[in-house]
Amino acid sequence: MNPIPVIAVFDVGKTNKKLFLFDESYNIVFERAARFNETVDEDGFACENLEALKQSIFDSLNEVRRLPQFRLEAVNFSAYGASFVYLDERGEAIAPLYNYLKPYPEKLKKQFYDTYGDEAKIAFETASPALESLNSGLQLYRIKYEQPELFKRIKYALHLPQYLSYLISGRAFSDCTSIGCHTALWDFEKNDYHNWVKREGLTAILAPIAPSNGVVEPATPGDNYQVGIGLHDSSAALIPYLASFNMPFVLLSTGTWAISLNPFDNTPLTAEELQQDCLNYIQYKGKPVKASRLFTGHEFDVGLKAISEKYGRDVVRYRNLAYDPDLKDEDIVTYYDFVRGLVAQQKEATDLVLKNTPVRRIFVDGGFSKNSVFMHMLAEAFPDVEVYAASMAQATALGTALAIHFGWNTKPAIPHDLINLKYYSAVKRNII
Incomplete structure (x- = not known):
């Protein structure tokens, strides 16, 4: 019996992490769900257990590749997109995946809006209601001013879906579906990063934008499947x-x-x-x-x-x-x-x-x-x-x-x- 060609999709929510295999007619032919205990950041605030998630992705993908009834043709990822993973020059995560529910410092919030315009102006230009840490761009701003030494070490800041893709492809990309979802990063009228992002020098650590339907090769030599860029859920x-x-x-x-x-x-x-x-x-x-x-x-x-x-x-x-x-x-x-x-x-x-x-x-x-x-x-x-x-x-x-x-x-x-x-x-x- 010939193996069934399939795509593996990792759907990562804040609570449940799911793996699905779809055949070419988009029937689900295999599925699995997992949940991980949260860890905490340096302030003791609950956050995603990034290491457990990373290991689960690798283990699950290796398992799929060993299943004789399937032939893996592609992998793609969806995830909640309101938090960044910060990578250093070696491609290692160097900070927690900060929780988007974490309270934002009022002093820093005031500094940001005093510099770049009131909340209504920024919200209008970025089509993002003022949501503090849920605006992932403000998470970057916070690290720059609260943890300058960490900021200096960041090679790339990747939204979670693109980080998951990076684990398999070794290629760092940004994606419009993640950038464009209440991040306060994107100027919708200019169709470009907002002026504040450029003035703060954040574009230097935001990976090149790739098309959401794009695919790349996996990082491991000999693997013969395509890797998607990842999407906001x-x-x-x-x-x-x-x-x-x-x-x-x-x-x-x-x-x-x-x-x-x-x-x-x-x-x-x-x-x-x-x-x-x-x-x-x-x-x-x-x-x-x-x-x-x-x-x-x-x-x-x-x-x-x-x-x-x-x-x-x-x-x-x-x-x-x-x-x-x-x-x-x-x-x-x-x-x-x-x-x-x-x-x-x-x-x-x-x-x-x-x-x-x-x-x-x-x-x-x-x-x-x-x-x-x-x-x-x-x-x-x-x-x-x-x-x-x-x-x-x-x-x-x-x-x-x-x-x-x-x-x-x-x-x-x-x-x-x-x-x-x-x-x-x-x-x-x-x-x-």
Whole structure:
């Protein structure tokens, strides 16, 4: 039996680290998940265990290469992108992978904005809400002024997806999907690094920008597969939709955060949108994607727990509830009111990226796409837009594989049956 040609995708989240093998039709033929205990940085703040992650990548890849039923043709990486790995001249990591939730020093923050303009100005020009350490460019600024000796030793600062690629290829690159995601590094109007980045000399340690669909050879002699550059996870999740649909759409990607992504809105962010936590991503082909964020998943979990405790019911009762507007049970009415409130907030957030655009479709993926009550109420909230629950196997990992399709896959075109859609419409009450 001939071995199956596959691409290995490492999908690295803050909690779960996953490995998938996709065949040429993008079926998952192998998967594995791991979790690592966090370590701490020099201040005792929790951060990624970079050494454990590095070793896991090498061990997993070696295991895949030994599996006789598969032939490894390519490797690519997706990861959260709001933190840098700092490499010295030898290519060794010389600092922790600082946590983007780490509090930012007020004195340094004031110094930065006093020098380069107020928060609103920088946020507008970089399409990045002022998010302190979540703006990875400000992490670089912090090291320069708080740890100057460390800064002098940095050869390259790589966002995490590109560092993972570097481990296998030995080649240092930057990527537009990581640079363009709330980093405060990129001037969207000039399509270049922002002036503050150049004035601080940071471009010297930012690796050359490579195309997101580019591939390079592995560093180990004799290895015969292609290595992708790596992608920011939110941008990767959008790729299957861009590959499958030509008509304008908004993707509502739901999890802990509910992120509304509109790749068909190229207008600059307004000050009002930035104040409401809108931002721009850069998708894998280099075009901006207007996005809004809401902490919907977290609020849902908290509210659901409170309702289940109040009425002495298991949360499973509500998670799997089919939508019926005529149900009169007190706890269900309470649950409906709760979800309706979340949907009202979600409508406001999604409207920020939907207004004044030709979009007439909303695709919902992630946890809320499986929630019948949420989906029906969302359809009611958008009566002039078609609302669909979208399902596919591992959107982020799939998008990461699709990004380099033409670098490894022998099939001439990307399949068009990657996504299953379920249409939702408003349920009308029977009036007697």
